[in-house]
Amino acid sequence: MSVSTLELPLGPPPADPRVSLRTSLLGMKLALAAIGMLFTAFTSAYVVRHALDPDWHAVPMPRIMIANTLALVISSLSLEVYRRHRQERLWLTLSQAMGVLFVAGQVFAWRQLQSRGVYLSNNPHAAFFYVLTAAHGLHILGGLFALGGITVVAQERRFRWLEAASLYWHFMGALWLYLLFLLFGMN
Amino acid sequence: MDVHVAAHQHEAPTGFVRKYIFSMDHKVIGIQYLMLAMVAVTVGMILSVLMRLRLAWPLEKWPMLAHIFPEGFAGGPMTPEFYLAMLTMHGTIMVFFVLTTAPLSGFGNYFLPIQVGARDMAFPFMNMMSFWVTFVAFVVMLMALFATGGAPIAGWTAYTPLSAVGAIGGPGMGAGQTLWVISIAIFCAGSLLTALNFLTTVLNLRARGMSLMRMPLTSWAWFTTAILALLAFPVLLAGGVLLLLDRVGGSSFFIPAGLVISDKHLTNSGGSPLLWQHLFWFFGHPEVYIAILPGMGVTSHILSTFSRKPVFAYKAMVGAIFAIGFISYVVWGHHMFMSGMSPYTAMAFSITTMAVGVPSAIKTFNWLATLWKGQIRFTCAMLFSLGFVSLFVSGGVTGMLLAQPAVDIFLHDTYFVVAHFHIIMGVAAIFGIFAGMYYWYPKMFGRLMHEGWGKVHFWFSLVGVYCIFMPMHFLGLAGHPRRYAQLTEFKYLLHLQPLHLFISIAAFITITAQVIFFFNFFWSLKKGKPAGDNPWESTSLEWSIPSPPPFDNFGPIEPIVHHGPYEYSVPGAAKDYIMQTDPPEARP
Numbered sequence: 001m002s003v004s005t006l007e008l009p010l011g012p013p014p015a016d017p018r019v020s021l022r023t024s025l026l027g028m029k030l031a032l033a034a035i036g037m038l039f040t041a042f043t044s045a046y047v048v049r050h051a052l053d054p055d056w057h058a059v060p061m062p063r064i065m066i067a068n069t070l071a072l073v074i075s076s077l078s079l080e081v082y083r084r085h086r087q088e089r090l091w092l093t094l095s096q097a098m099g100v101l102f103v104a105g106q107v108f109a110w111r112q113l114q115s116r117g118v119y120l121s122n123n124p125h126a127a128f129f130y131v132l133t134a135a136h137g138l139h140i141l142g143g144l145f146a147l148g149g150i151t152v153v154a155q156e157r158r159f160r161w162l163e164a165a166s167l168y169w170h171f172m173g174a175l176w177l178y179l180l181f182l183l184f185g186m187n
Numbered sequence: 188m189d190v191h192v193a194a195h196q197h198e199a200p201t202g203f204v205r206k207y208i209f210s211m212d213h214k215v216i217g218i219q220y221l222m223l224a225m226v227a228v229t230v231g232m233i234l235s236v237l238m239r240l241r242l243a244w245p246l247e248k249w250p251m252l253a254h255i256f257p258e259g260f261a262g263g264p265m266t267p268e269f270y271l272a273m274l275t276m277h278g279t280i281m282v283f284f285v286l287t288t289a290p291l292s293g294f295g296n297y298f299l300p301i302q303v304g305a306r307d308m309a310f311p312f313m314n315m316m317s318f319w320v321t322f323v324a325f326v327v328m329l330m331a332l333f334a335t336g337g338a339p340i341a342g343w344t345a346y347t348p349l350s351a352v353g354a355i356g357g358p359g360m361g362a363g364q365t366l367w368v369i370s371i372a373i374f375c376a377g378s379l380l381t382a383l384n385f386l387t388t389v390l391n392l393r394a395r396g397m398s399l400m401r402m403p404l405t406s407w408a409w410f411t412t413a414i415l416a417l418l419a420f421p422v423l424l425a426g427g428v429l430l431l432l433d434r435v436g437g438s439s440f441f442i443p444a445g446l447v448i449s450d451k452h453l454t455n456s457g458g459s460p461l462l463w464q465h466l467f468w469f470f471g472h473p474e475v476y477i478a479i480l481p482g483m484g485v486t487s488h489i490l491s492t493f494s495r496k497p498v499f500a501y502k503a504m505v506g507a508i509f510a511i512g513f514i515s516y517v518v519w520g521h522h523m524f525m526s527g528m529s530p531y532t533a534m535a536f537s538i539t540t541m542a543v544g545v546p547s548a549i550k551t552f553n554w555l556a557t558l559w560k561g562q563i564r565f566t567c568a569m570l571f572s573l574g575f576v577s578l579f580v581s582g583g584v585t586g587m588l589l590a591q592p593a594v595d596i597f598l599h600d601t602y603f604v605v606a607h608f609h610i611i612m613g614v615a616a617i618f619g620i621f622a623g624m625y626y627w628y629p630k631m632f633g634r635l636m637h638e639g640w641g642k643v644h645f646w647f648s649l650v651g652v653y654c655i656f657m658p659m660h661f662l663g664l665a666g667h668p669r670r671y672a673q674l675t676e677f678k679y680l681l682h683l684q685p686l687h688l689f690i691s692i693a694a695f696i697t698i699t700a701q702v703i704f705f706f707n708f709f710w711s712l713k714k715g716k717p718a719g720d721n722p723w724e725s726t727s728l729e730w731s732i733p734s735p736p737p738f739d740n741f742g743p744i745e746p747i748v749h750h751g752p753y754e755y756s757v758p759g760a761a762k763d764y765i766m767q768t769d770p771p772e773a774r775p
């Protein structure tokens with residue numbers, strides 16, 4: 001594909017939508033690389049801390065997190081359906097609702113652990129649980145903001161916004177599965 | 188090849204606030220970063236003067252200073268705690284708010300988009316955020332300086348468990364240290380936004396004809412530095428979050444069991460102080476290259492311009508930048524030889540560390556070969572670049588010594604290390620900044636800096652920094668530990684006191700000489716000689732547009748690149764330089 005700049009009239013060239021899309025996606029991928037590094041660092045801290053501690057007591061996973069996981073997976077899938085067809089607003093709404101449900105469920109899981117007397121300070125495994133899920137949760141809140149933006153932003157930005165937001169949201173889903181495995185899959 | 192146009196169309200803002208304060212123009216943001224660095228470097232220098240006073244005259248009471256800092260003196264000479272607080276803030280401010288902001292975010296923001304032919308960064312709003320986030324980080328860091336209980340005393344590396352235990356760790360380890368951690372976390376966020384913008388801009392917004400292998404080495408350096416920043420700062424952020432939780436949340440990520448501090452038995456258990464060191468240095472070593480790589484880029488660019496010769500072995504230079512960047516991720520253990528690591532691990536880190544010497548030597552030899560038989564023009568920018576080469580060699584050689592675990596066991600935590608990293612990171616990077624400033628000032632402000640005063644500034648600085656930091660090698664070899672306010676009780680160090688005096692006097696002279704620079708900077712804004720578009724007869728894109736450049740850099744013209752970045756003294760060409768945007772026929 002090639003549009004010769006020589007043929008363009010004087011004045012700044014119109015923003016080329018293909019370039020804008022590529023730029024948004026590249027920016028998002030780089031952001032995800034940085035986020036990946038953040039969680040890699042947390043992981044290495046987790047592994048080291050786990051290996052060193054003689055009295056490491058694993059906290060069992062709060063049951064509700066199974067439901068939360070399901071909600072996040074459904075959210076990702078329905079967003080993908082929406083991204084491909086884009087006509088049915090319902091899929092987007094479903095995705096957003098499931099995302100909100102996930103956050104609510106996570107808050108519930110936290111409260112459940114606290115009611116069992118599991119705090120940041122008295123159990124290293126729980127400390128990592130809180131840190132990792134909170135860090136992920138903050139990113140999820142950012143993602144909900146992005147999903148909300150899809151139908152709000154100006155028409156010409158909508159497409160690349162959707163593409164970038166989907167990439168982000170799927171990454172957050174995958175990251176969640178990874179965190180579950182890290183926290184509970186290896187005990 | 189696809190068209191590369193700025194991904195967005197924007198009009199020049201009109202109001203003062205949108206134009207100069209919350210500006211999304213990469214050029215304004217670049218200058219904001221440079222201003223921030225100037226303020227920070229002034230604060231950092233004042234702190235170093237306080238330290239040098241203490242070291243040169245250990246028993247002086249300095250009534251006037253005692254008046255300003257009553258707790259810091261407590262009726263006698265400066266307290267050791269106050270000294271440590273100054274040391275911590277000096278290091279932190281210099282490394283983060285000067286050596287990271289000026290070379291990368293300052294000059295990079297201003298010149299990277301222009302050099303690759305873009306009208307702005309890929310994400311201007313994010314770019315604006317990055318500056319203001321960094322600004323907030325700086326304000327929080329200053330708050331740490333004035334926190335109740337004093338400024339933190341754990342050093343710029345904030346080693347745990349001292350930095351993790353809270354107020355019982357000593358003065359400044361309460362609110363001061365907490366603010367320190369918060370500031371650093373905010374700083375990480377700002378730097379990540381910068382890195383993201385740099386990478387996307389280079390990869391997606393280059394002008395037509397600006398293939399990667401036609402990018403000036405400055406742009407390559409900023410690009411590589413941005414990769415380092417993108418992957419290193421998240422690690423520091425993770426460490427900072429865990430450290431903050433240890434301090435305020437009662438967790439024990441870094442605090443071991445059975446720790447007794449000031450007769451108090453801590454209830455924490457199972458944490459690992461070394462974990463912090465690993466996280467910190469995994470960030471920390473790339474960070475030192477974040478500080479120096481832009482200086483290498485600037486030096487390559489300027490040596491070529493002012494010897495009127497192409498950079499020797501351009502491709503090798505690009506490869507060397509990348510090699511240095513890559514290797515910098517696998518050497519962090521050389522800061523931890525004394526941590527009780529297994530000798531095999533130490534050997535592995537030693538070998539990787541020495542491997543950095545290979546690309547470093549490639550760069551050095553290529554710089555010398557670039558100069559060889561050139562028609563050298565000794566401008567201020569050129570002098571500072573030559574100074575950079577000298578300092579880089581002097582500091583790199585001692586790095587090789589420190590990379591030997593057996594040698595490092597003796598030299599670690601002595602003044603030898605202080606000498607090493609000040610020469611190579613502190614001063615070499617600062618020389619890179621000065622070189623860039625003398626070189627790009629005319630582009631940024633439309634007027635030249637005064638060359639005569641610049642040369643006076645250069646000679647004072649070059650001789651001065653060698654006088655300050657060379658003797659520190661001897662202090663270190665004699666076993667003088669770093670991070671102590673006073674060592675007059677140690678007989679084996681007493682005879683070195685005159686050396687401290689010498690260093691301090693050299694430091695005061697050198698620091699005073701920087702006034703020449705500041706004066707020159709502000710004087711030239713109004714009174715400097717008008718620069719014209721291309722005062723240095725350089726080739727890269729920024730010199731093809733007016734000084735200072737218009738809002739969208741290139742006005743109505745879409746830049747098209749036909750030449751490599753360093754086509755100097757091409758046989759048969761009309762002039763001794765061919766600009767990158769000159770028509771293809773310019774090269775016969």
Ligand code: HEM
Pocket residue numbers: 344475476478479521522540541543544547582583584585586587589590591595598599600604607608611612613616
């Ligand atoms: C030839 C390349 C280099 C080698 C082999 C090298 C080696 C080392 C080693 C082994 C240490 C640890 C010494 C100790 O703590 O006992 C060290 C410290 C240090 N180096 Fe280098 N280095 C090199 C280049 C650089 C560069 C380019 C920079 C910065 C721009 C730098 C900045 C530092 C700093 C800041 C420290 C001390 C950190 C601290 O403890 O506060 N080094 N270097």
Ligand SMILES: [Cu+2]
Pocket residue numbers: 471472475518519521522
């Ligand atoms: Cu290092």
